[in-house]
Amino acid sequence: MRKGTFAKLFSVTTAVALAGSLVLPLAPHTAHADRGVVDLWKAIKPLTTIASAMNTGAHPDDEHSATLAYLSLGKGVETSSIIANRGEGGQNEIGSELNNALGIIRTRELEEASKVTNVKLGILSEDTNDPIYDFGFSKSPDETLEKWGEEEVYERLIRKIREHRPDVLIPAFLNVPSTHGHHRAINVITVRAFEDAADPRVFPEHLERGLAPWQVKKLYVPASEKEYDVRVPVGEYDEIYGASYLQLGEESRFMHKSQGMGRHYDEGPGFNYYKLEKSVDGLNAKGKENKTAAKEPDFFEGIAYTFEDLADEVRGAPGGGKLAADLSKLQKDADEVIAAYPSFARVAEKVHKMLTDVQQAKAAVQAANLGDGVRADLLHRLKEKEEQLNKASAEALSLVAKVKPETGELVAGQTTQVTVTAYNGGQVKWDQVKLQLHVPTGWKAKAVGSTSVSQLGYNQTAKAVYEVTVPDNEAYFHPYEKPVMTADVAVAAFGSTSVTNAVPSDAVAVLPGFSLSTSPSATVWNTFKPYEVIPVKVTAKNYHPGKANAEITLALPSGWTAEPKSAPVSFEAKGETKSVAFTVKPSAAVKPDQYTITAVARGNGKESRHGAQVIRYPHIGTTYFVQPAEVTIQAFDLNIPEGIKVGYVSSGFDNIDQYLQLVGVNVVPLSAKDIESGDLSQFDAIVLGIRAYGFRPELIPSNARLLKYVENGGNLVVQYHKPEDKWKPELAPYPITIGTPLIEWRVTDENSKVTMLAPDHKIFNTPNRITDADWDHWIQDRSAYNPSKWGKEYVELIQNGDPGEEEFTGTFLTANYGKGTYTYSSLVWYREIPGLVPGAIRLFVNMVSLKQ
Template identity: 80%
Template structure:
């Protein structure tokens, strides 16, 4: 096949923001220098094409950002990004949130990243604890699809394809052994979906949801410079935006801050490469859209060939003329607004003509879908060209069930066109009520004028709590009539309107160990309560305990003077006699104002994603097992910010001090029996490399240094260890992903397996999400290899857990994923870790 570089149709930018139905949300955003004429161009460029494309990936940050920026911003193509899971199983480089809370952060980052590249976002994972979750690294697409539920994930992907109806489909990865199993799985089902999305026998229930089969025209897969069919010039520099598409793509990648994404690229030629994998009949051309209708003129030519299609073809030709006139009017706002509204009226007339035509059902559906996309884009273009600022402001975004509040909807006219009419509507969930407190329709609104409407909103007594993956609960629709046509702009609040527990509870600790060797010890539980009621409130706080357990006091009264006030109650919990090893739950309960609450509301707030909440059960997980901890054990912990193991060591009776830069550079290290470096610490604590000689001298003088896993890019050098340790590459090949894989202790009599806790094979049971990551490939003969372990059917690693005497002390390097096992309260992992940090005594 002939190789071809993409033609530069227009060296300009376009935007398509995430739409709900036929209405585009206009989110409040920080003002930037690229507003005004730049935003106007972004809004009108998509009117020039009716083509569409979809990129599929597994995790937030998998999207091909530069290519998406080129398609959506540069060509104006209706572009979508479909991601499988929410990244719950990853690490967090900006905070301590993990698991579901991390999934919330990564979802918001993905949403903000999609705004930058102006693509429609779809996520296959629909809920908390969804079957399509990020369960950690996988080496196999079969394992991934088995855990996700192949039927579940495939149905949802087919549904997204039938909803978005892309002309071109592009999986982000190949199905090759060197690639993450999640990535491979998405490739497998995306390639299969090329045919199946068009097959009415595949998921026929979609018909009941109003979705019809859809035949994608072309399927492309990632390629290399040496073997490709399409070369996308992502390095092209756009004069209006002042950046290349590669740089614009990286702007979106910088939004993935919890993963440390985003790079700075210099200007200059750069390309992304793709190879044609499959094509429908008649669409075999040499680039993404060759052989596919790209403009309204192309669509008109196709329709003109159908019986009775002449009139519709003329309508489509008129839309092509409208789009050309909109572009020609740029950058004059009033002229663009007039042309946009004329085109909007013509789109609505064409939709009616299609409905009334004798075209076949499939042809009608295709035309109506493309016209609906244009209507969405024209709504956005109207808002930009009219300089409409639409806002919705609640008195408070934090509500409780049964509460009444007021919400103001406003529209500001910043342009020279006088609007004939403005209607300010408020949207609330089913069961809620929104009563206007005055006029909602205003006749004529001129330059520098505001229109406002106030609503009284009532939240029902049985309203569901806030869910971060649901659409906004409260939005506003601002309808503006100008030049004989009415556009609709949807506004969302700056922060979400969230129904929260009236008394939001946080139990501390959220997870703890109860040592069965010390049955006389009690479990301290602190319950912090925040009042979200809109005024004074009284509550009785108690603990829901396992049978036979007791709490002192049985309950505690709390009185709140105002909303937002926070108070706490302390309890001492005594387990019943003869508690057996196992997992137990303690749940905090608040009763007051006629209701009972058992939930907390974790506030998640970062500058790049704004505010959101994680409503979850206010429970304490108690893991009961036997654990020996040496008296007076003193540990210095060097955190990279990626784990909280130090907190769990403190819970089990270890004296832990977090070490700062000055402690490492010049402090008295000899006061610590053990110093522990958190995962990837050399990469995020620069003082460690500079002070490494001090750390090795600490070991040589009798100290115990424990180093957790690193990647090569974490400033790791083999010589940082007293005897060289080289981390294996490629990293994908040097990890064990099966948490149930067999572990053999190679040195069972070593103190790490004997003192103070005797470690048996049972201590390797019930681990979670992987065994090890980034294992060493080479190490000095001085090290004792403590275990061997590998995924089933693969070679076992013997460098996962290494320890050596150095001078009078001990140096231990471990690639076991302690940062997941310890917070999960895995008994064996805690026992081994305590033994490891006890070597210094």
């Protein structure tokens, strides 16, 4: 059925006066005059095919970016990427945000990455603290699906398949033991969904939402050069984009900055390989039974790829002749659009002609005597084509649509102005330009003046102003919901009307009228010092549009007291902040446990117990995380040596130093100058943060100074590293080799049994006695990137492993060196200490207190 590939219908020589490679570094770039030509091609290429493909993965950055770029940007295939969770359990290479705040960052990065490759994005996790959460590394798909809720994650995947209706399905990973359990789980349910998405008995409630069952045609899985059915030429150089598809894919990966993704690749041949795992009856599964069979030319062999293919499918149906003619006409229209490139005006004319023909074809499909399945399939593909044509029209007409709120930070009950504009940067004069603002149900949007113009010429702007009122009871901003404001710009040209959707450049958020933050947000109360009080500072930011007054109090556990009991604050303007200091006295009856203090602001007729964390980075813009304004207090017994002074070398991936300060340790952050030439002997201990050798360039040249510090009586603590962090065994005083592959050298069960191999060692006894109870209530993991070999001089402190696996004894190593001590630990302190895990804090204090 597959038709021949499109011939080159235009000369690229006029279009290739482009800026070169789009694989750009992280800094902002000057706008290039040729980007309109590239964006125009990006918009019209999808008109040439009706095929679709879906890639599934577990986390942001799991997408097969080069393959997606080839399919979407190179072939014009309707391409979607479905990701399970939002990466909340990972590390952050650009800031200190972790957990849900990190998930928000990674979601925005994924959204921006998807824009680069023109890919439709779907995320199975729908909320903060969603069951489909990145709970950390897993070795097992069964564990992953159990924690996520297998039925829930499977229903959401089936729903996405039925929404997007892909012809080809490609999980990003294989279900093999060497792979992350999250990746394996997505493979398991994607393979299973190949049949189940087509079965009306599976999640029949989808029919009530208008989602019909859908049979994917082919399922491919990653393969190798030695055994594959399809190889994707990602190294092909595209003259229009000025880059290979591998490079274009990496341009999208550069958006994953919180994970340090994106690499620069040279030009040249390269391939990604895939094996056909399943297919519907009648499609040849080449390479399965007959190993000598010819390879498939691409994913879509035997699948309808063009409108002409669809015409062939319906031509034999009753009354299908006219419908086939309508579909063939769309093929001709698409060819004419491509032939008109790079003339913007000619492309616009052909796009609007095709838009008219698509709308006529939709009516013809509705009227034709077709089976429900065929009709639904055709209408879905025509609807997608209509969406693509609207985008193509905007590019060809050089339409720039914008939604510009007077402010993006709103409070419930507020009224503000929002301006919608449409700029004509092209040579085609538009007719009947209409600008419509959309707001959620319950909001009011009243136009102030006209919302349409009869004509708009080159370099002219149409404008509509709306007065928008937020309901008094409106919920706070949610980072994963659709924008609360969008606009449609309808433009008539060449006999048809296209509609362009626009959203504000940054999030428009309904925030607490008084946004509260607490300092600290989490702390320890030492039950050995019941006479001590807890200082709590509450900072309130006024988001009301003008003056406002509030009374700040603390909601305390029973029997606790605060001085003052309340404090008034007054604001003269929006954005102003005021702080109030409280002294909290725990009840005399407090026992080791976790307690919560909540900040409360009452004023302007409302009460707020929440704060809005502003998340702002250049590559993702501004968004917010609204959460309760709380102080978490962990009460437990803790001994701290008097006057201990610790130097901390942060890699930027953890904030352990801040928590050590909270419990009473004098911690000094060390700069490059301190490490290179400062007086290290003043410190009782020096701690290197996780992966510090990879991200603090002064460390390796200064490593001899650090070891000399130990030799002279110092205490050096080194947290885990990966081999790629420039770690070498000889950086330690006695060699330490990190185990590879890394997946096999970690303990993911936070409840796994820990055996102390040297229970009489000082590290387990001074100044805090460590017992088995101190290994309880750890979170997410035990250890990562454990050593596989180490010098005989080290004392092996613990033995630990995941259930059913061989236990590690190199997780926690310490040795005397000269007059001092050197400790290397792969325990995940960076999660446990901010998590206020009592045993981890007690043990970390012992570790920095260690002396010969």
